Amino acid sequence: MFILLVYDIGEKRVNKALKICRQYLDWVQNSVFEGELTKAGLETLKKRLGKIMNKEEDSVRIYKLRSEDYLTMEILGIDKKQVADDGIL
Amino acid sequence: MFILLVYDIGEKRVNKALKICRQYLDWVQNSVFEGELTKAGLETLKKRLGKIMNKEEDSVRIYKLRSEDYLTMEILGIDKKQVADDGIL
Numbered sequence A, B: 001m002f003i004l005l006v007y008d009i010g011e012k013r014v015n016k017a018l019k020i021c022r023q024y025l026d027w028v029q030n031s032v033f034e035g036e037l038t039k040a041g042l043e044t045l046k047k048r049l050g051k052i053m054n055k056e057e058d059s060v061r062i063y064k065l066r067s068e069d070y071l072t073m074e075i076l077g078i079d080k081k082q083v084a085d086d087g088i089l
Helices: A011-022 A039-052 A080-085 B011-022 B039-052 B080-085
Strands: A002-008 A026-029 A032-036 A059-065 A071-077 B002-008 B026-029 B032-036 B059-065 B071-077
Touching: A002 A011, A011 A026, A011 A039, A026 A080, A026 B059, A039 A059, A039 B071, A059 B026, A071 B039, B002 B011, B011 B026, B011 B039, B026 B080, B039 B059
Parallel strands: none
Antiparallel strands: A002 A032, A002 A059, A026 A032, A059 B071, A071 B059, B002 B032, B002 B059, B026 B032
């Protein structure tokens, strides 16, 4: 399934969250990740994030779609993923 | 159509972007907005954001779905929208 993950995590924990999310999904913009994951893969990601998060302060929104076909996406301004991939960021 | 908008906008401009987006969509988390919009509504929102953005620095990702039915959403940690609605934030 296609996953879009957006987090709002405290400064002390956000680098750990970034490292974990990058192992499962593509970083596309500050705090935003996209990609295909199996159910099992998502459960593992959630468990690992759960261990480093402060559940009273931090928030992770996980949007799930059966397929990316249901989604169209448009960018205004720069594509930070592209810029990062080109090694400019 | 259902819209999920995520922005990554420079500090000097982000308050303006927040005010504009809140007129069209629900704020759900830092830099994240959701809601139903018509094509015309989305075009107006895009035009207004385009006027305040620095297109070389800022990035707005707009995810569009024909219907919210294609999407399921899960939250880890707190629901910042709920917290804001309860006037706690």
